[in-house]
Amino acid sequence: MAGNALIFILLSGLGSLPSCFPRQYHLVEKSVNWTEAQSYCRQHYTDLATVTSEEDVTKLNDALGSFRGGHVWIGLYGDIHSWRWSLQNKSYYGEGEAEFRMWYSGEPSTYYIDEYCVPMNTGGTWWDYYCSSSLPFVCYNDRTKGSSRWILVNERKTWSDAQSYCRQRYTDLASIRNLAENEEIRGLINDTSWIGLFRDAWKWSDGSTMSFSKWADNHPSEGDKHCVASHLGKWLDYSCSNRFYFVCYRDVVNMQVVKVRLQSASSADLEAKKDELLQQLRQRLKDQGVSDDVQLRWVTQPDGRVFHKEGKEEEKDEESCGP
Known part of the structure; x- marks a missing residue:
């Protein structure tokens, strides 16, 4: 019973970790075709910009700065070979x-x-x-x-x-x-x-499906126009050979340290079970729909241990230590 209570407290303490990470957009002031933009972003960042919400639209426009009125490639394209x-x-x-x-x-x-x-x-x-x-x-x-x-x-x-x-x-x-x-x-x-x-109509360079759109009037249009640029927050389809500046994104990795208090007879018992507890915690988060991108690990203290007794109990241990 004590073991079950221990695991429940641990899971409850870390159950609020975020399930997704925000994107950070970067304007690259090089005039290139869409394929060249994709290669550059994958080499130096994560990929060409993926935009999935009005919030992303605003963040992307903010990243353009003084170039806000220009055309920039984003990661949306028509995959004509995805039959x-x-x-x-x-x-x-x-x-x-x-x-x-x-x-x-x-x-x-x-x-x-x-x-x-x-x-x-x-x-x-x-x-x-x-x-x-x-x-x-x-x-x-x-x-x-x-x-x-x-x-x-x-x-x-x-x-x-x-x-x-x-x-x-x-x-x-x-x-x-x-x-x-x-x-x-x-x-x-x-x-x-x-x-x-x-075949798929439109998809993102990073493999994401298109669940949000911001097309300009009369777009997408007919013709050999399978790549997408953003202009004043709206999307327009162009021939992929056109040359524009482009926007890459990088995933922002947030680290959140959560301190948990556990009831146990000794910290030595917890140290022995720490791998088992961490595996159960990962499974619990997965069952709750948390993204696999969320990675968990214990924070090791300078003395090499993860778990420590607190307050008076810790002081008593120190007082009882003799030669």
Whole structure:
């Protein structure tokens, strides 16, 4: 019982550690293209600027100083090579099968905005298309074998609605792993129809997903513009070959020292259990959703120990020490 109470006090004392760290933005006054800016930031800082809130927008603008009215690269970009299947089960795909493609000549075009989803035409080839368009679609059912595992749905839906329909009634939108499966589905459809291939619209250089946006009016726009610059706090898409100043970020590591008081028969018992206690503390924080970025360690005193008795008990120990 004493051991359980001891651990509870320890966990309660450190349970308020922050789950995330703030970013520190740095303006780099070099005119470079987006890829060069990304490389520089990764070499000298953490990465090109990631912006996830209005607070970040304000902090980034403050970092620009006298250059506040200029255009600066940030880390947002359109990943035109991130095509993947709606069905994410890795065991479904053999070696190289998740990368099978049957693009129509000149596709994917990546020219028009919002072309992040893929249909198959009646000739069996694919192209990138507006996800908001309503088309028939093909579902996959893992409970059946052979060509019957493909289900053509002749209702017109957007790609997202088609995905939801297939997941609710079958397994998912159709993934095509090879030419034979492509031919099976080509023989099934009689109109251009959605399959399960899609790509991310915009993502951050550090791998973060885009959950906040600050687009300027009429942006993102059409054309070969897959990299993003900030101007007066608003975002504009440009060709990645444009040359601008840029903003990097560095994670600010905060160190917080928390003193805890524990009830135990002796500090020697605690010293013996300190590794076990620290591991339990890490697990408790993880269970509470605290980021893995938070690192914990004991603070070792000059005498090499972590735990010490306090006040009168400490004084009594010192008085009782004899030759």
